[in-house]
Amino acid sequence: MKRSNRYVLRLSELSESDRERAGGKALALGKLARAGLPCPSGFCITTKAYDDYLDLTGLRQRLMLLLERKPFNEMRWEELWDLGLRVRSMFLGTPLPDELAMPCIKSLESSFASMSASVRSSAPVEDSASASFAGLHDSFLNIQGTTEIIDHVRLVWASLWSDRALLYRQELHLDPAFSAMAVIVQEFVAGEISGVAFSRSPGQEGLAVIEAVWGLNQGLVDGDVEPDRVLLDRKTGKVVERHEAVRENACRPRTGGVTIVPLSLEEREKTPLPDSVAKKVLSMLVQAEGLFGAPQDLEWTIRGDAIHALQARPITTSTSPDQGGERAWYLSLHRSLSSLKELRQVIEAELLPEMTGDASRAEALDLLALDDGALAKSIRERQHLLDHWEGRYREACIPMAHGIRLFGQVYNDRLRPEDPFAFLEMLAGDEGIVAVNRNDALLELAAMLRDEPHLAAKVREGTEPRPGSRFAHSLANFHERFGDFSWVMGEKKDGLGGMMGLLLEMAVSPSDRAHSRQSPDDASFLDSFSADEQTFARELLEIARVSYRLRDNDNMALGKLKKVLFDACEEASQRLEKRESSELAHAVSAIQERVSTSQKPTVGKNKRNPPSGVREQARQLVGQPAGPGLARGTARVITQASELASFRSGEILVCDAVDPNMTFIVPLASGIVERRGGMLIHGAIIAREYGLSCVTGVPGATDLIRTGDSLTVDGFLGIVTVSKGSGQRKRRQRTGKSHQPG
């Protein structure tokens, strides 16, 4: 038979010499097919097509520019998310050139003009015995039409650069710049029962493991559908152990893809993995192991009476050097819509009320009435509470943020906007963001001072507001709604100096909660879905809005717990000034470090030390664009809470990370520069709410920029230019507010 063109090879034609251009998965399918095992027929789009796509479109250069803006190992999870979204958007926005698309379509159209296809990854390094990219690269099922297939080939290529795949490549010391991806396009089998199987159970060499679900495999592989599971004796085929899942859902075909649907009552009660199915799978598993000469991990599906092998790969002996560590946690952040809905319920109905309740109970305790022993005990309890809730925050609140990302990915897939973060404009402007509501209330108080110069003068002199006056009433109302936040500025309880200074500064120039950029309306998003997908689209939008709101609100709740700890420590410190108490001294010293690090932004880690006499000065720093706009102004570098009170209207806030508890100074700022990176960090979210230029992810920002430096913050390109490095200017400077487009 004549070999296909250089971009497309038939799976059945592949031989070992094609490994580099076809990848291990395609090669294994070809071998299974040639050995007579039932596999869906199909083609492999070679790595040559991928390489030519990158070179013909110039995408290779653009990817490198994006990827190398910051050392990969210095990126936090938010930055990795951003990177993945930007890369995917680049692939989505870059169609295949005709000289590449036409030969591919020509090869595929005879088979797939009227037959649905599965489009799967087959990267050369994937599925070796020492590395497993299982679940890290994308697969697409039930794709109809050659144009759609080619479109999805691009998405599979994009997944080579997904955040999760990049993270794994880094661990394996593989340079993504020199990685390539082949793609399998094969007949889609609408299986009724599907699963995965391992020819050897770990630690039990005589047993095989089979897992099965109703419907398609995708639900099992993605973790959305829990499988039934059996262990079988490899020789006799006898089931020696059986675990039945709580069967609720299945992944089924829908027009142009697959979807998760509830099971019928009959299927809920019946296992998809009776002994007869297990034996059939075991038979195929043993054949595959014999064929490849090594234990196999097999994906299979059954339609009617026929079983099909979907893929086979060696059982991985070493999956990751960091299986249980940060990468595992990072991978756990990826949540499905149903998982996010459950998480929302937990956070809104349980976690936030409990967290607030704990803080309120602690606040209600009269610290003055406690003896030293009881106060020391209370400090320890408050620390324990904070530890507990910070743990819950990491388990539940950070994964909830995935709702924003999931929405962004679907939005970009559907609407393909030029700006991969255009979707954020649909989420900004939420009326329920506590930090913004607090700032609005502060701005109202500031407006009173602006409108009443006499009152402002009194406040400036340090005179307490007259009891019963409108201002005093509004101030009390503010404290009731949002609590006392003087502690954030390192002030004693109920200290008004810092807050009054802030209000006077806010009164100088009115600040608008801008959010004036053109927002895409809900309809443009919802209209991109068919009638039967409307529920999914609306639920996804709702979850995204909740995720966005909670991103800030959960931190505000955590802030209340920090405050009650701070209050108890402050009371202890006051007593220690007057008398000795080993109990109190011990309790306070144990957490002093913790309080200072939790409320103060940390100073950058990468302190640079040029040789003596050589002065280092940043001229231009590269970060990530996180809030579009161009701002020019004087830098105010905030490295500790006590510096917040010195912030002046129109200055550019430069800090390690904008803590949600300190976002009250944002209305005063004309721009934001942060070391911590990402579009979803609090600084970026709040900057968008005020329409401020924002650049995040600037390594060493607080070391390389000095208070008083003249800055240009380019929130379009993510660049901060230090145009005048005078540094540490004491004189107060006025600067123009940021310029916003349109």
Next chain:
Amino acid sequence: MTQSKGGTEGFEILRELCSGQMLAVLATESARKPYANLVAIAVTSDLREFYFATQRSTRKWANLTGNHHVALLIDNRTNQVVDFTRAAAATVLGIAEELTGKDLEEGLKLYLARHPHLAGFVRSPNCALFKVRVEKVYLVNRFQNVLEFHFPS
């Protein structure tokens, strides 16, 4: 290639770049007209002095007699796509002076340790060895990251 990896100090990137490259682009000026050419360089470990050699019959030597201010461009590009993000470039600004006497002997030691194959060239009667006293360096990496280093006079 000097990659700007995580945690690498700015000055270390500069040191590695300057000590790792054999050639630099030298920019001189005469009658308000710029001129640039490649020269073989050597540098002291503190990066305060760069050395290059040229014959006295060259345009750059003539330019240097009129204006001692020079710029040197040192980079590690490899003419590949990765250069856009992984290459680093340093623009060194300083004052060039032709060495004589003991200074010349000291300079030659350092220069020939870096370029022993140029011994015949630099010891020829018409060849001059210049020392550039560094005033300022602009280091660019990651495409647009720019740091300035100001050296004491």
